[in-house]
Every structure is written in structure tokens, then in C-alpha cells.
Amino acid sequence: MNATGQARAARHAPENPGQGRDVFAYLRSGPFGGPTPAVAALLVLMPVALPSSTMATEILIFAMATLACNLLLGYGGLLSFGQAIFFGAGAYLSSLATMHLGAGLLPALLAAVVSGAILAALVGALAVRRTGIYFVMMTLAFNQTAYFIAYTLSDWTGGDNGLLDVPRPPLTLFGAALADLSTATSYYVFTAVLFLLVFIAVRRVIASPFGSTLIAVRENEDRARALGYDTRNFKITAFALSGAVTSLAGALYAMLLNFAPLENIQLSMSENIVIMTVIGGTGSLLGSLLGAGAWVIISDMLAEIWPRWQILTGGALILIVLFLRGGLWGGVESLMRRFSGGGAHHAPDGNPDDAGPPPQPME
Amino acid sequence: MRDSHILTTENLSLSYGGFRAVDKVNLRVKPRTVHSVIGPNGAGKTSLFHCLTGGRRPTGGRILFKGEEITNRSAHARVGSGMARSFQITSLFQNLTVRENLRLASQGRDGNRSLLFWRSVNARKEHIELADSITERLGLAGKAAVAAGDLSHGQQRLLEVGMALCGKPELLLLDEPTAGMGVDDIPMMTKLIADLGKEYSVMLIEHNMGIVMAVSDTITVMSRGGVLVEGKPEEVRADPRVREAYLGKVA
Ligand SMILES: Nc1ncnc2c1ncn2[C@@H]1O[C@H](COP(=O)(O)OP(=O)(O)OP(=O)(O)O)[C@@H](O)[C@H]1O
Ligand SMILES: [Mg+2]
Numbered sequence: 327m328n329a330t331g332q333a334r335a336a337r338h339a340p341e342n343p344g345q346g347r348d349v350f351a352y353l354r355s356g357p358f359g360g361p362t363p364a365v366a367a368l369l370v371l372m373p374v375a376l377p378s379s380t381m382a383t384e385i386l387i388f389a390m391a392t393l394a395c396n397l398l399l400g401y402g403g404l405l406s407f408g409q410a411i412f413f414g415a416g417a418y419l420s421s422l423a424t425m426h427l428g429a430g431l432l433p434a435l436l437a438a439v440v441s442g443a444i445l446a447a448l449v450g451a452l453a454v455r456r457t458g459i460y461f462v463m464m465t466l467a468f469n470q471t472a473y474f475i476a477y478t479l480s481d482w483t484g485g486d487n488g489l490l491d492v493p494r495p496p497l498t499l500f501g502a503a504l505a506d507l508s509t510a511t512s513y514y515v516f517t518a519v520l521f522l523l524v525f526i527a528v529r530r531v532i533a534s535p536f537g538s539t540l541i542a543v544r545e546n547e548d549r550a551r552a553l554g555y556d557t558r559n560f561k562i563t564a565f566a567l568s569g570a571v572t573s574l575a576g577a578l579y580a581m582l583l584n585f586a587p588l589e590n591i592q593l594s595m596s597e598n599i600v601i602m603t604v605i606g607g608t609g610s611l612l613g614s615l616l617g618a619g620a621w622v623i624i625s626d627m628l629a630e631i632w633p634r635w636q637i638l639t640g641g642a643l644i645l646i647v648l649f650l651r652g653g654l655w656g657g658v659e660s661l662m663r664r665f666s667g668g669g670a671h672h673a674p675d676g677n678p679d680d681a682g683p684p685p686q687p688m689e
Numbered sequence: 690m691r692d693s694h695i696l697t698t699e700n701l702s703l704s705y706g707g708f709r710a711v712d713k714v715n716l717r718v719k720p721r722t723v724h725s726v727i728g729p730n731g732a733g734k735t736s737l738f739h740c741l742t743g744g745r746r747p748t749g750g751r752i753l754f755k756g757e758e759i760t761n762r763s764a765h766a767r768v769g770s771g772m773a774r775s776f777q778i779t780s781l782f783q784n785l786t787v788r789e790n791l792r793l794a795s796q797g798r799d800g801n802r803s804l805l806f807w808r809s810v811n812a813r814k815e816h817i818e819l820a821d822s823i824t825e826r827l828g829l830a831g832k833a834a835v836a837a838g839d840l841s842h843g844q845q846r847l848l849e850v851g852m853a854l855c856g857k858p859e860l861l862l863l864d865e866p867t868a869g870m871g872v873d874d875i876p877m878m879t880k881l882i883a884d885l886g887k888e889y890s891v892m893l894i895e896h897n898m899g900i901v902m903a904v905s906d907t908i909t910v911m912s913r914g915g916v917l918v919e920g921k922p923e924e925v926r927a928d929p930r931v932r933e934a935y936l937g938k939v940a
Contacts, residue, residue, distance in 0.1 A: 531806045533810060534805060534808055534809060534810060535796055535802075535805050535806075535810055536804050536806035537806065538789070538793060538810050539803050541782075541785070542782055542785070542793045545782040545785060546781065546782050546783070548780060549781065549782065549852075550793075552742065552764060552773075552780070553797030553852065553855075553856065554768030554856060555803065559804060560804065563806065
């Protein structure tokens with residue numbers, strides 16, 4: 327076996343903590359292993375290192391949306407330009423629940439998660455009837471439809487003005503008040519805990535029979551079908567999971583801003599989420615955090631200097647796609663490989679930390 | 690029980706537009722035999738397999754599998770009822786390891802039960818064990834952790850067949866397993882197919898006459914979408930029409 331083969335063999339060490347054969351392999355690859363401790367450390371550092379904890383919160387919210395997009399694009403090979411539907415719906419529905427029904431924090435977020443999952447399953451069920459460019463066009467068309475519905479239902483959504491005075495309820499559980507989230511720091515801590523849970527959950531999903539099959543569908547859908555998988559069901563489930571997480575992010579965003587603007591559900595929001603995913607690196611969960619972080623920080627800096635800065639993002643995207651095929655995380659990885667001396671280029675095997683080379687951007 | 694055959698087709702037809710690629714084919718495949726389908730290029734052999742495995746919907750006729758009509762059953766559902774196929778043009782998960790390819794193939798029989806997204810793949814040990822035993826059987830044990838795309842062509846062809854075996858099928862459909870294989874690798878594949886014929890019912894499309902004559906119990910010769918001749922290897926070998934069909938193609 328050559329060096330490359332050995333690297334792969336090491337990466338495929340099974341997660342058998344019960345058998346205790348290789349505890350270290352488990353630590354590296356289990357849901358709490360791999361990059362999870364590094365992410366936890368980053369979450370602690372972010373509010374200190376960044377100008378404000380509000381910015382740190384914003385990064386985590388977009389990182390959630392990016393993780394969800396990555397599940398579709400990086401693992402399922404599904405390029406969805408409909409993510410803003412779920413982001414916007416989560417923002418509107420949780421806001422309406424707190425404003426009109428007096429819902430608490432957790433029920434409002436739960437409502438967002440459940441409705442996001444259902445909405446995404448519906449959008450997915452129709453969109454996956456087509457493949458390739460037609461699939462992408464369907465998601466785009468759904469986003470436009472959702473936008474016009476939100477625009478038209480201005481009694482509910484505030485139309486152009488958005489929903490104002492969205493409350494941020496305190497954290498309570500079974501009537502007991504646990505934390506008042508009115509300060510930027512406390513809301514950051516709450517968001518960070520949720521982000522970590524989502525991160526671990528997505529890693530778990532990718533290492534599941536479902537996640538491994540999703541990667542198989544991305545790699546070769548015909549073969550997956552010939553092996554007995556009803557591949558549409560896998561794509562629809564991926565949509566539902568992605569919609570749930572994206573909708574949660576939208577709800578958190580509305581509570582952060584105390585405002586649910588129409589922009590949340592605009593096509594440009596979908597574009598931004600896709601761009602963050604690609605910039606960070608598709609098929610790498612840590613990349614999603616990097617991508618969202620880079621996007622929020624850079625847009626914050628540029629917005630002050632030059633209001634039309636978004637023109638640059640197109641250019642940045644082109645550069646990354648041309649010169650940094652794995653996105654920012656791909657760049658970091660190749661640097662780490664260079665420093666650790668091993669020039670080995672490895673093949674993925676369904677390992678959550680590496681879903682392989684960037685897929686074709688559709689189907 | 691309708692009959693003792695594992696697979697029966699009645700006037701099975703498939704047209705691409707106006708072109709009849711499969712034309713009223715009647716087949717009867719006996720259990721635990723190797724039933725080969727041969728014929729010149731373009732005779733419709735692969736198209737016939739597409740109909741049998743559900744890759745394409747037939748435009749006419751019926752397919753009975755284990756006495757049950759499956760003509761309109763989807764490809765993935767046919768795997769669940771005991772069919773598996775390999776492809777003429779290698780179709781693997783190129784970027785995934787050999788082991789992961791075979792594990793996914795084993796898991797395929799679970800169908801929608803693989804939608805479980807909160808469990809670890811390692812919870813289903815039987816898939817990993819089956820994948821490992823097939824790896825062993827294919828002589829690829831040393832390559833388990835190599836990406837399928839990095840295997841030699843011959844090894845990829847073996848893996849292609851192995852993927853079908855992981856579906857624990859009753860009927861195995863192999864479309865030119867030796868396509869593009871070097872002479873060195875062919876004996877291994879011949880032995881594998883002969884062995885498979887004892888455990889499974891095998892339908893084999895093959896151009897290599899050495900293999901066909903060595904392993905087949907029954908041979909169906911196709912030409913221009915239809916069945917030209919059917920019989921035991923020695924009968925087919927002696928039939929002048931078969932020679933004509935092949936020579937006509939060359940000339
Ligand atoms: N998708 C398609 N659309 C139109 N015609 C097709 C299609 N697929 C195959 N054909 C035609 O149908 C005929 C039968 O093709 P098929 O692939 O079944 O032949 P085959 O017997 O498997 O040949 P080979 O030995 O070369 O693999 C050929 O004439 C081929 O050109
Ligand atoms: Mg063929």
C-alpha cells in the first residue's frame with residue numbers, strides 16, 4: 327500500500343468506541359471529535375477578536391445558513407437558489423409567533439424549524455423532479471414566487487417595510503426563566519450554543535446512512551439508483567433538513583435585528599448564501615464557518631468605504647473558483663499539508679470532514 | 690408459482706423513437722444457471738438489460754420475475770425484490786474508496802430505510818462485513834482504502850461486478866464484465882462468473898466467446914433487436930445463422 331493508501335486507511339478508521347480499538351481515531355472522527363473542539367474554541371474567541379459580539383452573532387447565523395446550503399451543494403451536489411425562501415419564512419413566522427401569539431423563544435424557534443422543514447420538503451419534492459440546470463431554475467423560480475407572496479401579503483409581512491419591533495423573548499424552559507437575552511453578549515452565547523449543536527448535528531447527519539447515500543447520489547446518481555436507492559427521497563430529505571436549519575437561522579436573525587426585512591426572502595439572499603458556501607469551500611463544514619465569517623467581516627468593512635462594494639464580490643468569487651478550488655478551507659488545508667510535510671492527496675470516504683472535491687455545481 | 694423460471698419475458702419490446710432496439714423478445718431464465726446473451730454490436734443486448742432492470746420502461750410486452758409481473762416496477766424497487774446489475778460502461782463512485790463503494794452497494798437493499806439520518810453508518814455492521822467479504826472475494830483486500838477511480842481498469846471491472854453482488858440478488862445481470870479487460874485479468878473474471886452461476890441466476894452479456902462457451906448453460910443470440918437462436922453452447926456454436934449474423938456485421 328502506498329502512502330496515499332495509508333492515509334486513506336487511517337481516515338477510514340471505524341468509529342467503534344465500544345470496542346476501544348482506536349480511541350484516537352474515534353476522537354478524530356466522532357461527532358464530538360474532528361473539528362468540533364476547534365469550532366468550540368473559535369466560538370469562545372470570536373466575540374473577543376471581532377469588533378462586536380453582534381457581528382460575531384451575525385457570522386454564526388449566516389454560518390448556520392451556509393452549513394445548510396453546504397449540505398445540499400457540497401454533499402448532495404444540489405445547487406439551490408431557493409435558500410432565502412426558508413431563511414425569510416423562518417424570520418417571518420417566528421416573528422409573527424412572538425408578536426401575535428405571544429410565543430416564547432423556544433416555541434418560536436421550533437415553529438421556524440418545523441415550518442422550514444415542511445416548506446423545503448415541498449420545494450424539494452417539486453424541484454428534484456428535474457435535474458441539472460432545470461433543477462436550478464426551479465429553485466430560482468420558487469424563490470421569486472416566495473418573494474412576491476411576501477411582498478403581496480404586506481398585512482402579515484410588512485411588505486417593503488418589513489416587520490418592525492420584532493421581540494427577542496427571554497430564554498425560558500417550562501415556565502422557568504433561564505436567561506434574559508437582551509444584551510448582545512448573552513444573545514451571542516445563546517446563538518453560539520445553538521450553532522455548536524447544529525454543527526454537531528450536521529456532522530452526525532453526514533456520517534449516517536442517509537449522509538453517505540447523499541454523497542453517493544452526488545457522485546453517481548444512476549449507479550445509486552441501480553443499487554436500490556430511490557434517489558429523489560434522499561434529495562427531498564436533504565432539502566427538509568437544509569430548510570429546517572436555514573429557517574432557524576432566519577428566525578435568529580430577526581431576533582438579532584429586532585426586524586424582519588423583505589430582503590431576507592429576496593433572491594439576492596439566496597445568492598449570498600451560495601456565495602458564502604462556495605467561498606468557504608463546498609463539502610467542508612468548517613469551510614462554511616470560514617465562508618460566512620469572511621463574507622460578514624469583509625462586507626462590514628467595505629460597506630463603510632464604498633456602498634457599491636457588492637460589485638467586488640463577483641470578482642472575489644471568480645478568483646476563488648479559479649485559483650482556490652476547495653474554497654478558503656481548501657486553501658487552509660493545502661497549507662496545513664505543506665507544513666506537516668505530507669504531500670499526500672487523499673480520497674474521501676464519506677468522512678464528514680471531507681466530502682471530496684468540489685462537485686459540479688448542479689445535480 | 691406460475692412456472693419454475695426465475696425470469697420470463699413475453700414479447701418484450703423497446704423503441705427509441707421509431708427505432709426498435711428490442712423487438713418482441715421472449716426469454717425464460719432458469720434458476721441457478723448462467724444464461725448468456727450474445728450478438729453483434731447494436732443487437733439490443735444492453736437495451737434488453739435496461740428493460741429487465743428498470744432503467745428504461747419497455748414500450749411493449751411483459752416481464753415476470755419470480756412469477757410476479759414487474760414490467761412497470763421502478764429500478765430501485767427491483768433491487769429490493771432481488772435483482773442487481775453491473776454496467777457495460779464502468780459506473781462506480783470514483784472518488785470514494787473501494788470499501789465505501791461496496792458498503793453503499795450493500796446498504797442499497799435497505800432502500801428507504803437508509804434515510805435514517807440520526808444513526809451512524811457503523812451501526813449497520815452487516816453492510817461493512819458484507820463489503821469486506823466481497824472485497825476479499827474480488828481479491829481487492831489490499832485496495833480497500835483506495836479510491837475506486839485509482840484502481841486499474843481490470844480492478845474497476847471486478848469492483849463493478851462486486852457492487853452488484855453486494856445487493857444479495859437472486860438474479861444477477863452482468864453487462865460485458867470483461868469489457869476492455871486485458872488478457873491477464875480475464876481468467877480471474879471467468880472463474881468468478883462460473884462460480885457465481887452456482888450461487889445465483891446469472892444473465893451475462895459477453896463478447897468474449899471463450900468465456901461464453903465456458904460458463905454458459907443457455908445462450909440467446911440476439912440480432913437487430915430480436916432473438917435469432919437460443920440453445921446450449923454446442924448448439925449455438927454449430928448454428929450457421931449465428932455465424933452469418935456475426936460475419937454479416939464484420940463485412
Ligand atoms: N438512448 C438511445 N437512443 C437511441 N438509440 C439508442 C439508444 N441506446 C441505444 N440505441 C441504439 O439501439 C441499438 C441497440 O443498442 P444496445 O446498446 O442495446 O446494443 P448492444 O447489443 O448492447 O451493443 P454492444 O454490443 O455494442 O454493447 C443500437 O443501434 C444503438 O445505437
Ligand atoms: Mg451493450
